[in-house]
Amino acid sequence: MTTLLVLLALAALACVVALAAARVRRLHRLHVRVDAARAGLDAALRRRAEAAARACTGGALGDAAFAAARASGVDGEREAVENELGRHLAVLDRAALPAPLRTELAEAERFVELGRSVYHDAVRDTLDLRSRRLVRWLRLAGTAPLPAYLDIAVTSAAARRAAPGPDVGSEHRPA
Template identity: 50%
Template sequence: MSAAVVAGGAVLATLLVAALTLWCVTRVRRLHRLHVRVDAARAGLAAALDSRARVALALADALGPAAPPDLRRAADAALALPAPAPDGRDPAGSRAAREAAENALTRQLAVVGRGSARSGPCDDLADAEALVVLARRVHNDAVRDTRALRSRRLVRLLRLHGTAPEPVYFEIADPEPPRSPARPHVESPRSPTVM
């Protein structure tokens, strides 16, 4: 009878180890997919921020002397700073500096009257700002999901995240969308929403 108890205990232990191993493998795979998602979202955010800065420069050129004097300076500063680091680290405060530069650019763009320039640059600006809002939300959602899984007790205890750095949020103020009675704020002038 003791041999049967020992054999049963061995089978139970084997099943527990197999279940824990399977759980760990699924969590590691999920963490890897989430980190890949964060990297892709970070690249999309960097592209959207750079695109908005280039559109702001084009808008400053289109406005000519009517452009706010700090608009070109804010756009140049945003383009000059590095994009959010691919590994999530913030070397020498570059992420914080980029966030501050993007907030300064948002403030400068809010000063610009949308009706004062030709419709092309203003339409491009509306599209670029909408893309920045969307890209930042996608990025921060991916960061939130990754941090939530990494914060689980067993994931931290077993260090299932490996050597991947913890992703960080990119916090900037969202630009206010231009609103007019003729065009709802949810539509892009180039691709209207069909309802």
């Protein structure tokens, strides 16, 4: 009888260890995914700042674009800089821009939207797994920092469609 109890206890312990190992592997993959998504979002934000800098003729937009281009990382300070640039881009008269620059700016904004979405998905998945009891109780996340969402406003697709000028990619559509 005691042998059976010992075997059951060992089997339960083996299951917990296997589950913990699987969670650790998944957490590691999610943290790598968050880091890659953060790098992609950072690149997209830099691309938008560079396009905005080329589109500006000085003034507040130029200052915001310069500040966004200098910003690094994805954190709270970066949020304020990027939101300021977004506010200036929202009121930018895109009809006055040359077509190639207008297209470049629209593409850069689309990459920011995509990068933000990918980053937020990775953060959501990581936070979800880190909130599970087994992960918290056994501290399986180790010393990895808790990822955080980046709260930046993105130009809506409706606002871009309302802006005058050709649609990006329209030259490849059949007539």
